[in-house]
Amino acid sequence: MRPFAAGDLVRAKNAILLIVLLRIVMGGFWISHSHDKWGWFESGELQQRLARYDENAEGVQKLYLEKFALPYWRVLQYLVVFGELAVGLSFLLGMLTRMAAIGGVLMAANFLLAQGALLDWGIIGNPYGPVTMMATIVAAYCGGELRWSLYSWLAGKHPILPTWNPK
Numbered sequence: 001m002r003p004f005a006a007g008d009l010v011r012a013k014n015a016i017l018l019i020v021l022l023r024i025v026m027g028g029f030w031i032s033h034s035h036d037k038w039g040w041f042e043s044g045e046l047q048q049r050l051a052r053y054d055e056n057a058e059g060v061q062k063l064y065l066e067k068f069a070l071p072y073w074r075v076l077q078y079l080v081v082f083g084e085l086a087v088g089l090s091f092l093l094g095m096l097t098r099m100a101a102i103g104g105v106l107m108a109a110n111f112l113l114a115q116g117a118l119l120d121w122g123i124i125g126n127p128y129g130p131v132t133m134m135a136t137i138v139a140a141y142c143g144g145e146l147r148w149s150l151y152s153w154l155a156g157k158h159p160i161l162p163t164w165n166p167k
Contacts, residue, residue: 022135026135027089096151112128
């Protein structure tokens, strides 16, 4: 193993900076998707979308839509709109990003399952597809809370908060 070099510190700081930027971008992504859905409460858009997906659904997708999504669409629309908002705010603030990432990935998987794209090649170009899921996970689990975040500010003020130190 080679000894620690001065350039390693610069590369590590640059990597953290990129992860912080990814965290902020993903926060904006989730908030903008939430904002796009605020009209759902008046229009019943989620129910209409789910019904459209159900017309051509089969197998697991049809079971999911008919036994879960369609009967509980009112609850789901609140979970979607406020869940996306919560994930976005969490990422922008840099607070509880790991829990938010889990919620975001589960929401994205539910969207893909409802659309029938979870086990289809169409998943690649889907806005909730693997790129979004991986970016959400990387932003939350790779040190995104370490810099420029409410969490790092609070940890500096209150050292009793748990800190994450990758080794």
